[in-house]
Amino acid sequence: MxxxxxxxxxxxxxxxxxxxxxxxxxxxxxxxxxxxxxxxxxxxxxxxxxxxxxDKASIIHALAERYNEESQHCLDEALADVTTQSGLIAAFDQLIDTYYDLFLAEPVICDIWTGTQADKTLRDMELEVSRANAQSLVRTILRLRDNDGDGATFAARCLLIMYTGEATMRLAISVPASEGREIISSYKRMMGRELSEMLQV
Missing domain, CATH: 1.10.10.60 (Homeodomain-like)
Structure with a gap:
């Protein structure tokens, strides 16, 4: 602004x-x-x-920042009460489903994020949001492991989970709904295995 x-x-x-x-x-x-x-x-x-x-870009950026803040708040809230491995995976799956439904229901979000790759500022914003969300996930994993683990390694893996999630959403909303649902399901299965591996003490 x-x-x-x-x-x-x-x-x-x-x-x-x-x-x-x-x-x-x-x-x-x-x-x-x-x-x-x-x-x-x-x-x-x-x-x-x-x-x-x-200009118009500044309006798009303001709306993107607003949706980013909401998504970070939802993630932090969902992870706050997780106490078990199964609870983390269930919470993560629910978040992915919620985000996908939100993307389908909100044309503005779809419009912003389908154009992310064409706007360097939005790309940088997406990366920073992914980093922040990854750190929330790392804190949860370390808490469940009683702080036993390599936080730096977990941070890189969780960043991959979050950043890949954004790309998965863009793909899922750009194809027919039945195909999109299968893409989301596949992503959840793959990330569930990754989370389970990081949670093994």
Missing amino acids: RRAPTQKRSRDRVENILKAACELISASGSDTMKMGELAEKAGVSIGSLYQYFP
Whole structure:
């Protein structure tokens, strides 16, 4: 963002802009969204829109950051109460299913993440999110192992799990639903074996 909102009125204006952007993207995709159209839908002047978002890419990035924060919160919450190997794998499987259903239900998320590879900023953001999520997974694994294990090795393996998960989601939502479900199931089976191996003391 060009200007971070500090007052409630400004924060409300930004929220309204992002809400309008979501509606436009859901209707016809981000490629066709125009800044003038967004300003009109959000009920703000084009000058006010540019005060906060200098271009369309900055709006996409703001929405991506929001979804990333939500996904990290969901992951941390799901892992917080895990106490067993089977519990971790069950929680991981549930998260993958939840993310896949969310991607299918939210056109905005699909729009953002199918275009990730074409935008270096979004690619870098995805990697950082994968690293943060991987660290949450590492902490859980080490907790279940009573801190017995190589955290650095686990970190690399968990990063692979998380980053591959993002790529799996993009593939799964780009094919017919029946094929997508099988891709998700295969990913869960493969990662379940990887998690089980890391949990062996």
